[in-house]
Amino acid sequence: MMSPHWNLAMNIEPSSEGLALAHCRQHFLLGPRGPLFPYRLLQAQGLPVLVEHMLGSFDGGPVRLLELESPVEVEGCSWRTLRQLMLESDAKTFQLLGYATQIGTWARQHRFCGSCGAPMMLLPGERAMHCAQCEEQYYPRLSPSMIVLVTRDDEVLLARSPRFAAGVYSTLAGFVEPGESVEQCVMREVREEVGVEVRHLRYIASQSWPFPHSLMLGFHAEYAGGEIVLQPEEIEDARWFSLADLPPLPSKYSIARYLIELYRARRLGFEEPLLPS
Ligand SMILES: NC(=O)c1ccc[n+]([C@@H]2O[C@H](COP(=O)([O-])OP(=O)(O)OC[C@H]3O[C@@H](n4cnc5c(N)ncnc54)[C@H](O)[C@@H]3O)[C@@H](O)[C@H]2O)c1
Ligand SMILES: [Mg+2]
Ligand SMILES: [Zn+2]
Incomplete structure (x- = not known):
């Protein structure tokens, strides 16, 4: 079995270095060099970011996910579905995109508590959303x-x-x-x-x-x-x-x-x- 080349590591030090993906409803923004952009470059676009997640490291550098409110146009880029990207990507990139899309979907769907409707916060050090009112945790859905x-x-x-x-x-x-x-x-x-x-x-x-x-x-x-x-x-x-x-x-x-x-x-x-x- 092939082992992943990227590691889940949420505690990577915050910095503006590294790479990032922009995702919205199973679509990724695609630039001239594929779906991975320098983080600074994406940040400078003023995108409608709903939430941001650290995904881990890929080829040694940190990778973030920007989950967008809508698939806005970015000059020189286009939007591609995960299915299209599966056909075009190597195995490790598809694995990264698959992971990113699951985290993005969960993050989008769990901003508010399904039980009481209150806004939720990310639990520090865990991939879980927390409702302070209900003391309930919501992990990514499988x-x-x-x-x-x-x-x-x-x-x-x-x-x-x-x-x-x-x-x-x-x-x-x-x-x-x-x-x-x-x-x-x-x-x-x-x-x-x-x-x-x-x-x-x-x-x-x-x-x-x-x-x-x-x-x-x-x-x-x-x-x-x-x-x-x-x-x-x-x-x-x-x-x-x-x-x-x-x-x-x-x-x-x-x-x-x-x-x-x-x-x-x-x-x-x-x-x-x-x-x-
Ligand atoms: N990796 C692979 O090789 C491979 C191949 C085939 C299917 N799949 C996946 O298997 C999964 C199930 O296959 P399927 O689509 O034939 O399922 P299915 O035969 O159960 O039928 C799909 C329908 O089930 C209902 N459904 C019940 N529980 C659901 C849930 N938890 N989420 C979404 N819909 C639910 C919906 O009405 C949906 O339209 C899908 O995610 C599909 O993408 C993977
Ligand atoms: Mg079926
Ligand atoms: Zn609640």
């Missing part, structure tokens, strides 16, 4: 989600959501609901989305996924019965594909791709892929 490759010998069940790029098929995924285990979620989502039953669940690996704040828990599961019935609206198509003839797959940074390539490698005796970090 949504556990399962992702599963359903297998039947040398075939795998892949599906398309109407949101996917043309031709792309992927594994099944879904959010864990209150009161259920991840295993129950796998069984339920597979039944709901494609109408089939699975058995012999095997946990493979996990991945932080910043769209918008999922923690993906990845499985392989064996087909146990039933015909494919598509869930209306959610699933546009689902089919069995032979491992020798797979359709276009999702991003190389996705655990979906990893689960498929890992199974193929194990069945066909190829070298196993590396887990995207």
Whole structure:
């Protein structure tokens, strides 16, 4: 597994040195040299900053996040979605942007207490917002989600959501609901989305996924019965594909791709892929 090149370190000494990202609702400001700007340069733009967070260090220097109220125009720059940047970035930059977008989203959504409505303050030394009235802490939100490759010998069940790029098929995924285990979620989502039953669940690996704040828990599961019935609206198509003839797959940074390539490698005796970090 690849180890991160940047470190979470909130206690970096305040100074106006280092780099910064400008983020607003899963979009990043992009300059001629990418999404990372000298902090001083961004500060000088008079941007509508909602909150500022120290993210950590990246290639040895501090990186801040400026969460903006709106995606204002900046000369010589444009705004790009995190999804576009995923396609254009190297792994460590995507990891930094994924982390930044989760912190920015949480910071934007937790300025006021959800219980009493009072303005909240950042707890010193922690990534948490604090309501003094309720004595309540709000940490960044994470949504556990399962992702599963359903297998039947040398075939795998892949599906398309109407949101996917043309031709792309992927594994099944879904959010864990209150009161259920991840295993129950796998069984339920597979039944709901494609109408089939699975058995012999095997946990493979996990991945932080910043769209918008999922923690993906990845499985392989064996087909146990039933015909494919598509869930209306959610699933546009689902089919069995032979491992020798797979359709276009999702991003190389996705655990979906990893689960498929890992199974193929194990069945066909190829070298196993590396887990995207
Ligand atoms: N990294 C990967 O390889 C990969 C691949 C596929 C999906 N995913 C992610 O898995 C997650 C779940 O997949 P899905 O979209 O198929 O889920 P899903 O099948 O549960 O359906 C999505 C719907 O569930 C509802 N929902 C329930 N709980 C929710 C919550 N906590 N947050 C948001 N919506 C919730 C919403 O109505 C939403 O439209 C998403 O974050 C998606 O981006 C990651
Ligand atoms: Mg789903
Ligand atoms: Zn409160």
